[in-house]
Amino acid sequence: MSRAYDIAAFLSLIGSIKSEDNPALVKQKSRDFYWYSPVLKRELASVTADVVVTPKTEVEVATVLAAAHELKIPVTARGGGTGNYGQAMPLTGGVLLNLIEMNKVLSIRSGRVVCEPGALLGEVDKATAASGQELRMFPSTRATATVAGFVAGGSGGVGSITWGGLRDFGNVLRLRVLTLEAEPRALELTGEDLHKAVHAYGTNGVITEVEMPLAPQYDWIELILGFDKFEAASAYALALAEQDGILKKLLTVVAGPAPHAYFLRHRSLIPSGKSVVLALVAPHALDPLEAFTRHFKDAQFLFNSSRAAPEALQGLPPIYELAWNHTTLRALRVDPAITYLQVRYPEDGGLAFIKRLHEKFASEMVGHLELIRFNGRIGFAGLPLVRFTTEERLNEIMAEHEDMGAMIFNPHRYTLEEGGMKQTDATQLAFKRETDPDGLLNPGKMIAWEDPDFDFSARKNFLFPGLEARALAVQS
Amino acid sequence: MSRAYDIAAFLSLIGSIKSEDNPALVKQKSRDFYWYSPVLKRELASVTADVVVTPKTEVEVATVLAAAHELKIPVTARGGGTGNYGQAMPLTGGVLLNLIEMNKVLSIRSGRVVCEPGALLGEVDKATAASGQELRMFPSTRATATVAGFVAGGSGGVGSITWGGLRDFGNVLRLRVLTLEAEPRALELTGEDLHKAVHAYGTNGVITEVEMPLAPQYDWIELILGFDKFEAASAYALALAEQDGILKKLLTVVAGPAPHAYFLRHRSLIPSGKSVVLALVAPHALDPLEAFTRHFKDAQFLFNSSRAAPEALQGLPPIYELAWNHTTLRALRVDPAITYLQVRYPEDGGLAFIKRLHEKFASEMVGHLELIRFNGRIGFAGLPLVRFTTEERLNEIMAEHEDMGAMIFNPHRYTLEEGGMKQTDATQLAFKRETDPDGLLNPGKMIAWEDPDFDFSARKNFLFPGLEARALAVQS
Numbered sequence: 001m002s003r004a005y006d007i008a009a010f011l012s013l014i015g016s017i018k019s020e021d022n023p024a025l026v027k028q029k030s031r032d033f034y035w036y037s038p039v040l041k042r043e044l045a046s047v048t049a050d051v052v053v054t055p056k057t058e059v060e061v062a063t064v065l066a067a068a069h070e071l072k073i074p075v076t077a078r079g080g081g082t083g084n085y086g087q088a089m090p091l092t093g094g095v096l097l098n099l100i101e102m103n104k105v106l107s108i109r110s111g112r113v114v115c116e117p118g119a120l121l122g123e124v125d126k127a128t129a130a131s132g133q134e135l136r137m138f139p140s141t142r143a144t145a146t147v148a149g150f151v152a153g154g155s156g157g158v159g160s161i162t163w164g165g166l167r168d169f170g171n172v173l174r175l176r177v178l179t180l181e182a183e184p185r186a187l188e189l190t191g192e193d194l195h196k197a198v199h200a201y202g203t204n205g206v207i208t209e210v211e212m213p214l215a216p217q218y219d220w221i222e223l224i225l226g227f228d229k230f231e232a233a234s235a236y237a238l239a240l241a242e243q244d245g246i247l248k249k250l251l252t253v254v255a256g257p258a259p260h261a262y263f264l265r266h267r268s269l270i271p272s273g274k275s276v277v278l279a280l281v282a283p284h285a286l287d288p289l290e291a292f293t294r295h296f297k298d299a300q301f302l303f304n305s306s307r308a309a310p311e312a313l314q315g316l317p318p319i320y321e322l323a324w325n326h327t328t329l330r331a332l333r334v335d336p337a338i339t340y341l342q343v344r345y346p347e348d349g350g351l352a353f354i355k356r357l358h359e360k361f362a363s364e365m366v367g368h369l370e371l372i373r374f375n376g377r378i379g380f381a382g383l384p385l386v387r388f389t390t391e392e393r394l395n396e397i398m399a400e401h402e403d404m405g406a407m408i409f410n411p412h413r414y415t416l417e418e419g420g421m422k423q424t425d426a427t428q429l430a431f432k433r434e435t436d437p438d439g440l441l442n443p444g445k446m447i448a449w450e451d452p453d454f455d456f457s458a459r460k461n462f463l464f465p466g467l468e469a470r471a472l473a474v475q476s
Numbered sequence: 477m478s479r480a481y482d483i484a485a486f487l488s489l490i491g492s493i494k495s496e497d498n499p500a501l502v503k504q505k506s507r508d509f510y511w512y513s514p515v516l517k518r519e520l521a522s523v524t525a526d527v528v529v530t531p532k533t534e535v536e537v538a539t540v541l542a543a544a545h546e547l548k549i550p551v552t553a554r555g556g557g558t559g560n561y562g563q564a565m566p567l568t569g570g571v572l573l574n575l576i577e578m579n580k581v582l583s584i585r586s587g588r589v590v591c592e593p594g595a596l597l598g599e600v601d602k603a604t605a606a607s608g609q610e611l612r613m614f615p616s617t618r619a620t621a622t623v624a625g626f627v628a629g630g631s632g633g634v635g636s637i638t639w640g641g642l643r644d645f646g647n648v649l650r651l652r653v654l655t656l657e658a659e660p661r662a663l664e665l666t667g668e669d670l671h672k673a674v675h676a677y678g679t680n681g682v683i684t685e686v687e688m689p690l691a692p693q694y695d696w697i698e699l700i701l702g703f704d705k706f707e708a709a710s711a712y713a714l715a716l717a718e719q720d721g722i723l724k725k726l727l728t729v730v731a732g733p734a735p736h737a738y739f740l741r742h743r744s745l746i747p748s749g750k751s752v753v754l755a756l757v758a759p760h761a762l763d764p765l766e767a768f769t770r771h772f773k774d775a776q777f778l779f780n781s782s783r784a785a786p787e788a789l790q791g792l793p794p795i796y797e798l799a800w801n802h803t804t805l806r807a808l809r810v811d812p813a814i815t816y817l818q819v820r821y822p823e824d825g826g827l828a829f830i831k832r833l834h835e836k837f838a839s840e841m842v843g844h845l846e847l848i849r850f851n852g853r854i855g856f857a858g859l860p861l862v863r864f865t866t867e868e869r870l871n872e873i874m875a876e877h878e879d880m881g882a883m884i885f886n887p888h889r890y891t892l893e894e895g896g897m898k899q900t901d902a903t904q905l906a907f908k909r910e911t912d913p914d915g916l917l918n919p920g921k922m923i924a925w926e927d928p929d930f931d932f933s934a935r936k937n938f939l940f941p942g943l944e945a946r947a948l949a950v951q952s
Contacts, residue, residue: 112760168719169719170760173763216608244849244851245644377852
């Protein structure tokens, strides 16, 4: 593919639908947080769409898709652009389908909310609060991330300590997606079929409506606990996670010296060198949590939002903006040499495994764990901070993690497979054949489509030819 | 102790507080479901109080306790009398403190309800429903059990699949208890201190107020799934339990032929010989559950309350009245030779262990499992139905369970320790010294108090001398 898209003809086909082709503005809307990764930062630096279209209705989305189909122009759907795997970046140009103005909350019932795709997660929570409900989970980018962007590009986050991940049955209830065909069809996905489109980066249909489950809304209390050692913090967090009667929404461990060094607006609360546990707990869980915590002599309460003076809360970001991928963001802002990994540790290894890993890379890696439920059990997701030197060294560190038995969800790759299970997802591939026969939706992100013979076991990066062709075309 | 209590003096001291000394009525209020056990049925047959008092306020309770203290009369507190370990039976007579008329719901807030001790669990749920909330858990005797009776005599039940047990931090928020002294004091217990009085059978204080956490209220859907084999039903239930995104309140496995044979009002729904899984799921979890269930070829939906015709629902008891101890009750009603065990299986044994056990006792035991959360993990609680022949054989079966590595919470014993962890609970014992220096509260139930030198390892039953003395006195 190259830059030879007939954008003028496209704009004429879509008529009055809002569009923008100012290159600077288009480029701005063509990025996400890919620059968390020094590798993606280099590889995707020149990525830009040709035009941004911002539909307001599903009918307008269908018009855009039909036009793109007719002219064979790639279409990459985007919500808030808060991904960090380049999920919403149009590798080979074309149309950036900006869904941010389709942001209505359509219905709220007991246990369920229906939204348009571009509804911001924080706004959904505001809308559902009146019914005493809120979304089960959100990423740390809640304020600017959209519900469909989360479903298509995320995997879990704040709330996963209770509910598991987005891929689990029950954590997404229904998706409505449009196909990219001459006459786009609307498909309703529920139950098993949700696996076709959840976490598919918009490669196999454009989400135009989302139904999500709701949980009870609480005025979650923010806690920061300090520990002298990462190990003790991790042990405490695991034990607290396993307390079934203490309702939590977030449980994060960040090793010293990161908290004091990187959590700038909280740093006066956190003594230098301390490892911390960050927690969100329901108000009625606070007293039990304090009683439980007394069993841990080395745990020290550093912050409790329910007991802080109003002026002490002023200027503090929500605590979940210190967690998940925001931990990396905070670190990066202070030290641009920091990058990160995404790790799942083996179930039987536990804390000893994590300790061994961090000892091995003590000079390059700082621990960051998120407690989650996974297949009915409490587990650690790792998002360690890594001091970047070279791409080779970064790959070595990841390979070593894998050799020791951990699983890496490589955040330095832009494809579904390399950032995920490192194998073809036959369900998503089959669905792409059905929804996007010409391969125009978010090209370059699904290896199984682009290169069915790709050998995942060879540990070589997939290079999307369309990205290279595009880069050459843009240069020329 | 013997029958030499000065009841006339007691009645004079308590003045106008409601009391009843008609022996037939007193005897009726002196029993619970102890007769589930053929052993307790024999041992406790003659147990009766001398008088029942039914206070309406905490001040009246204090008056009763002061009077009992002055006259050294035992006091046994009782709620709905739905226990099945003889928890509320006055082994050595005296005052039966009937708390059923102290039943007000005092306050309902987000996540919390405060009640008087005798509030029925079902009534608490009705009161909290308007706020979209309900209790986290209840026993299968919800309709007639009281909140303080549950806290003092229960351990968990419907809801434990999500929240764990009553002893877990956070599942009881606050208790107010009166001491049995010359001037009864009111003690407020929260946090760690709750362990002093939760599941202490009322041996160390009389609960006069309870604060419990609330969960969101849903119109839970009742499901019955049929399987040809107990093993397949158990495997399905375990896998479903581990689905973090599918919100459940109950998950029970009952082996064939019990469901068709004993669930009389449901029997037309359940083919003969089938093993079943009983489930309560949130309405928004039904579609995900159905999708999940399609992965289990041998699972067959037999009943779904949300799709049943209104006339089909008529006359059916709630499904939780087929689960937990109600399973035993249903069996007993059909076959009086049935009794049961309460088992915790070793964590690492899993389904293979349970299978081995049931194969070993195939001619005497029918499987009944309740899925629960325990220390952050999904586990099975076992309440197998056992065909009773002799007490010796029953003891043999239990000993064999223990020898194989299971833990027995012996429902054929009336003491805290023998029905529980088979060791002294130092916290509860210390609290009894503080609240009941004369040992008048529910005598005979705490071995650590009655016989500090009792050897639990000897596998011999504790025999409470007061029970024997009382039996002789009553005979004479």
